[in-house]
Amino acid sequence: MPEISFGSLLSTFRASLDLVSSELDLRLDGTDFYDYVLLLSILQANASGARGEIRKHFSIRSIADGIGLPNETARRHVMRLAEKGLVLVDETGCHVARTSPIYSEYIDNLEAGAKTTHALVSRLEPLGLVGDNGQRLASADIWITNQRRIGHLAFEHTLRTLTSVQMLCRRLLPTILFVKVFTINTSRVGHDALIDITPGACAALADRGLLRPARAIDLAGKIRVASTTIGRHLQRGVTAGLYRHTPDGLLVDCAMLASERGIDMMGKTRASLVRLFNDLTQLARAEALVS
Numbered sequence: 001m002p003e004i005s006f007g008s009l010l011s012t013f014r015a016s017l018d019l020v021s022s023e024l025d026l027r028l029d030g031t032d033f034y035d036y037v038l039l040l041s042i043l044q045a046n047a048s049g050a051r052g053e054i055r056k057h058f059s060i061r062s063i064a065d066g067i068g069l070p071n072e073t074a075r076r077h078v079m080r081l082a083e084k085g086l087v088l089v090d091e092t093g094c095h096v097a098r099t100s101p102i103y104s105e106y107i108d109n110l111e112a113g114a115k116t117t118h119a120l121v122s123r124l125e126p127l128g129l130v131g132d133n134g135q136r137l138a139s140a141d142i143w144i145t146n147q148r149r150i151g152h153l154a155f156e157h158t159l160r161t162l163t164s165v166q167m168l169c170r171r172l173l174p175t176i177l178f179v180k181v182f183t184i185n186t187s188r189v190g191h192d193a194l195i196d197i198t199p200g201a202c203a204a205l206a207d208r209g210l211l212r213p214a215r216a217i218d219l220a221g222k223i224r225v226a227s228t229t230i231g232r233h234l235q236r237g238v239t240a241g242l243y244r245h246t247p248d249g250l251l252v253d254c255a256m257l258a259s260e261r262g263i264d265m266m267g268k269t270r271a272s273l274v275r276l277f278n279d280l281t282q283l284a285r286a287e288a289l290v291s
Contacts, residue, residue, distance in 0.1 A: 004267070006198060006202075007194055007195045008195055008270075009266040009267060010202065010266065011195050012124070012270045013269050013270065014186050014189075014194060015123065016269045016272065017165075017183050018120065019158070020161050021180060021183040022116040023113070023116070023154060024176065024179070024180075026116075032077070032224075033225050034069065034077050037172050037173055038078055038087075039081060039086060040162065042063060045095075060078050060093075062093075063094060078094060113155070114143050114147040114150045114154075118143045127195065137280055140284035140287065141284075142280065142283045142284050150280070153276055153279050154276070157272050157276045161269050162175055164268035165265060168242070168262075169237070169242070173233060181250060184212055184213075184218070185212055185251050188211070188212055189210050193210075203255070206246070213246050213250060214250050215249040218249075237250075241256050
């Protein structure tokens, strides 16, 4: 298998994080941020290969430590999620019942989820970044007939991608901030402009004014967390080499993306995106057989 270029990795990483950012916006609409972060964390902890099967239960304390919240704050939010029926808490710990109707209702924003996923496929297929299906997948009938299934696939991709990025950012809140910072940074750059880019040229994008810096106050408006809290996490990210300061805000550090840890993160994210495309292709083939 030929080695994947830095530009191809960066382009698919950008596309993947665009989808994850859209998914986060859909799920956060009207939802308390920490409720949502805790639910994501519990879903990650419970994740298993078999649909409907719960493999791991985690205590509130271990989940709080993973997110970076005080234990009592985490407990209060988990109890609120339990009251809503989204989380089950018993002597084994916390878990989300994937087979429950409430779970399905929560993770499936049918029309919007299918629409954002279709937009991603439409952008990437012509570039040949994740498969050789041409534009057949984007024009398939699945976007109308399988919205519920596509909603599941998109959300599962979100969880996988957050897990990959969290290996770099360590906790879930800084991970979500990284997703938002990166998508803001690259919002002016087309996917096709990144395909052939090199690590050195990546850094030059900022000098050409093509990257949009992110500010804590802007992020606070997007995820409803105090700008002081966000600023504290972002500064830790600067110290860890994830971001660099500019006069107008923060940029994800291109040198970090080109490093071994950055390439590994982008490679895992690309693998998740390829899996999403393969799952969608299987849906399209099954649809063709049925029709």
